[in-house]
Amino acid sequence: MGGIVRDIFTMGARPIASLNSLRFGELDDERVRELFAGVVAGIAGYGNCLGIPTVGGEVYFHPCYRGNPLVNAMCVGLVKQDEIxxxxxxxxxxxxxxxxxxxxxxxxxxxxxxxxxxxxxxxxxxxxxxxxxxxxxxxxxxxxxxxxxxxxxxxxxxxxxxxxxxxxxxxxxxxxxxxxxxxxxxxxxxxxxxxxxxxxxxxxxxxxxxxxxxxxxxxxxxxxxxxxxxxxxxxxxxxxxxxxxxxxxxxxxxxxxxxxxxxPVYRRQGEEPPYYKELKSMDLTNLPQLDPLESLKRLLGSPVIASKKWVYTQYDHQVMINTVTVPGREMQPF
The missing domain is CATH 3.90.650.10 (PurM-like C-terminal domain)
Structure with missing residues (x-):
């Protein structure tokens, strides 16, 4: 958090907002839950004390992030072009x-x-x-x-x-x-x-x-x-x-x-994983018949789609009183 804020004011801009994009393994893993809680607490603790609102973000869960979560942080600032x-x-x-x-x-x-x-x-x-x-x-x-x-x-x-x-x-x-x-x-x-x-x-x-x-x-x-x-x-x-x-x-x-x-510049060799090849060849005309209501419940119960209220309520998104649309709410007409 400190580094991305310094990237902004080192250019002469005043930081006005921060955002984040987080990637973790599946939540049935105790270690993943510990890392998830720690990252969110760290972002909240630093950003809230600094007085810059966290105005948006996203959280995604997938097994590939189990051993190494990905934490992307972003800061936005304002500066006149001729004063950079x-x-x-x-x-x-x-x-x-x-x-x-x-x-x-x-x-x-x-x-x-x-x-x-x-x-x-x-x-x-x-x-x-x-x-x-x-x-x-x-x-x-x-x-x-x-x-x-x-x-x-x-x-x-x-x-x-x-x-x-x-x-x-x-x-x-x-x-x-x-x-x-x-x-x-x-x-x-x-x-x-x-x-x-x-x-x-x-x-x-x-x-x-x-x-x-x-x-x-x-x-x-x-x-x-x-x-x-x-x-x-x-x-x-x-x-x-x-x-x-x-x-x-x-x-x-x-x-x-x-x-x-x-x-030196490292050029890594890319390889398409087998599961991706399989998914690309799936015949979408022969999907199994599922109960729509049950399918909706399963979707809403997925951590990827479920409410992230537990996360964004830890962030101060109204400090500086400039935030028009706060997390979890739709924009209201003036």
């Missing part, structure tokens, strides 16, 4: 700042964890799960939108999967630039973190900012007002290299392009 902020590090020697929350060990390898099949052993990988703080996210929204309103930012990017590594590489790659970062300057909330951990942490409520020339002090003032960190941790270079320092020591060096444009 870009995630670009263009000018050589521009400072690079990290703003928002302090960095911890949570979320390391989080993107990998999100694609794994879940089991009882997954509980041992809890450090891979990011720890979200929606109240800090709300402060980050207001601070970042204030920066953009004052035109203090040349580039801004959310710290998502792979944390500083991916966000800095992506910003630099768009203009063929390089970057340097000193991990000792990154504000932390845990002791003894290695450069590897700092660069891969996916701690939430953080943003990467490339300020306009001479605007660093004003940016620090704004974030201090909102009770958040804003620290210069590196600079943009012109040689296309990504260098990681720990103080004076160079601890990592790789071409930026190796992390972006030159990454």
């Amino acid at each position: 902020a870009l995630a670009v590090a263009s000018d050589i020697d521009s400072p690079i700042m990290i703003v928002g929350a302090k960095t911890g060990r949570d979320g390391i390898h989080g993107a990998t964890f999100a694609s794994e099949e879940l089991s009882e052993a997954s509980a041992d990988k809890r450090p891979s799960v990011q720890v979200g703080d929606p109240f800090m996210e709300k402060l980050l929204i207001e601070a970042c939108l204030e920066l953009i309103a004052e035109d203090l930012v040349a580039g801004m990017q959310d710290l998502g999967a792979a944390g500083l590594t991916s966000s800095m590489a992506e910003c630099a790659a768009k203009k063929g630039r390089g970057v340097e970062v000193d991990v000792l300057k990154v504000p932390r909330r845990e002791l003894g973190m290695t450069p590897y951990e700092v660069m891969l942490s996916e701690s939430q409520e953080r943003m990467l900012i490339v300020p306009r020339s001479g605007c660093e002090r004003r940016i620090e003032e704004i974030f201090d007002k909102w009770g958040l960190d804003a620290t210069v941790i590196g600079r943009v270079t012109g040689d296309g290299m990504f260098r990681v320092y720990e103080g004076e020591n160079l601890v990592g060096e790789v071409p930026v392009a190796a992390l972006t444009d030159d990454c």
